[in-house]
Amino acid sequence: MTIAAVIGLGTMGAGIAAVLARGGLTVRACDTAPAAVERARGELPAIAGLLDRLGTPARGDATAVAFAGSLEEAVAGADLVLENVPEKLELKQQVFRQIDAAVGTDCIIASDTSGIPITKLQAVVSRPERVVGMHWSNPPHLIPMIEVVAGRQTGTATRDWMVALIRGLGLLPVVVKKDVPGFVENRVLYAIMREALDLVEEGVIEPEDLDTCVSWGIGYKLAIVGPMKLLDMAGLDIYQSVASYLNPELSRRADVSGAIAERIGRGRLGLKSGAGLFDYAPGELQSLRAERANRFVAVRKALTED
Ligand SMILES: NC(=O)C1=CN([C@@H]2O[C@H](COP(=O)(O)OP(=O)(O)OC[C@H]3O[C@@H](n4cnc5c(N)ncnc54)[C@H](O)[C@@H]3O)[C@@H](O)[C@H]2O)C=CC1
Numbered sequence: 001m002t003i004a005a006v007i008g009l010g011t012m013g014a015g016i017a018a019v020l021a022r023g024g025l026t027v028r029a030c031d032t033a034p035a036a037v038e039r040a041r042g043e044l045p046a047i048a049g050l051l052d053r054l055g056t057p058a059r060g061d062a063t064a065v066a067f068a069g070s071l072e073e074a075v076a077g078a079d080l081v082l083e084n085v086p087e088k089l090e091l092k093q094q095v096f097r098q099i100d101a102a103v104g105t106d107c108i109i110a111s112d113t114s115g116i117p118i119t120k121l122q123a124v125v126s127r128p129e130r131v132v133g134m135h136w137s138n139p140p141h142l143i144p145m146i147e148v149v150a151g152r153q154t155g156t157a158t159r160d161w162m163v164a165l166i167r168g169l170g171l172l173p174v175v176v177k178k179d180v181p182g183f184v185e186n187r188v189l190y191a192i193m194r195e196a197l198d199l200v201e202e203g204v205i206e207p208e209d210l211d212t213c214v215s216w217g218i219g220y221k222l223a224i225v226g227p228m229k230l231l232d233m234a235g236l237d238i239y240q241s242v243a244s245y246l247n248p249e250l251s252r253r254a255d256v257s258g259a260i261a262e263r264i265g266r267g268r269l270g271l272k273s274g275a276g277l278f279d280y281a282p283g284e285l286q287s288l289r290a291e292r293a294n295r296f297v298a299v300r301k302a303l304t305e306d
């Protein structure tokens, strides 16, 4: 029986813990914030229901996650530890050191970092060959693709073990061949985000209309035909003509849009604080999350039908 420990139970933690538990792993989880533990505990039954509806192979009970009082208690005897704390290099390195001091020599240490090079995380542990990126996508219990990222010192056996684990969970591992910042998913996503924010800030489009354009024009299409195959679908000659005048016009800003800092300064962090770029009515968040989850389930089922 594989024992896994999930460290950090914020936006991502509960969904990941539930998927691992349903896949038959023995799962322990911890967070330094008691409120995060209670929120995660409360989320598990609904997540288990969604996994039932997706028809994910059930080798275990998705709600069977043991909440530990400390990191050391969570990782004791673990075969896999998944670090899932906020995206800050120093914090992640400190947690990696703490994990390294508490686990056995064969334990694989993975990170769900959105894009900090794995090479920087494995630099602080005693067995860097056993460190690997395992980058899930939000909501982790609904998005089937997981990036597997080897740092410069990651062993091939560690990478292959991770790929096999993800396949065994019935999910889609994608191996990222170079440890570049942002890996692949977020390099593509953040190119979209940068352009989208620029277009809204420049008054080219309203935020709601930007979302309609991307979801129904680009997103719907890309779910069926990825960007590489889309080039063939459009015609490479057309792409060359458009890209030759459009590429120089696209955003190249190296800083982060001021609109984001302005909202953060007002405590508007998004769904987790009840408001972000959009306002949400009190009581709306739960139904919004449930409605989105229903759509994710329906679309995933439709996309995997023969
Ligand atoms: N939010 C997203 O859409 C995605 C986030 N990620 C990545 O996953 C990681 C976690 O992200 P979120 O869940 O969104 O963050 P979050 O900020 O929602 O949650 C992080 C949790 O870690 C806890 N924590 C902080 N220090 C800790 C420590 N020393 N030991 C144990 N717990 C600790 C916090 O109390 C908090 O509950 C980040 O690296 C992020 O970039 C990856 C994919 C998607």
Ligand SMILES: Cc1ncc(C(=O)O)c(C(=O)O)c1O
Pocket: 113, 114, 115, 136, 137, 138, 139, 185, 186
């Ligand atoms: C805005 C944003 N940033 C990072 C990620 C990630 O994959 O790390 C996501 C996501 O959807 O998973 C995201 O939306």
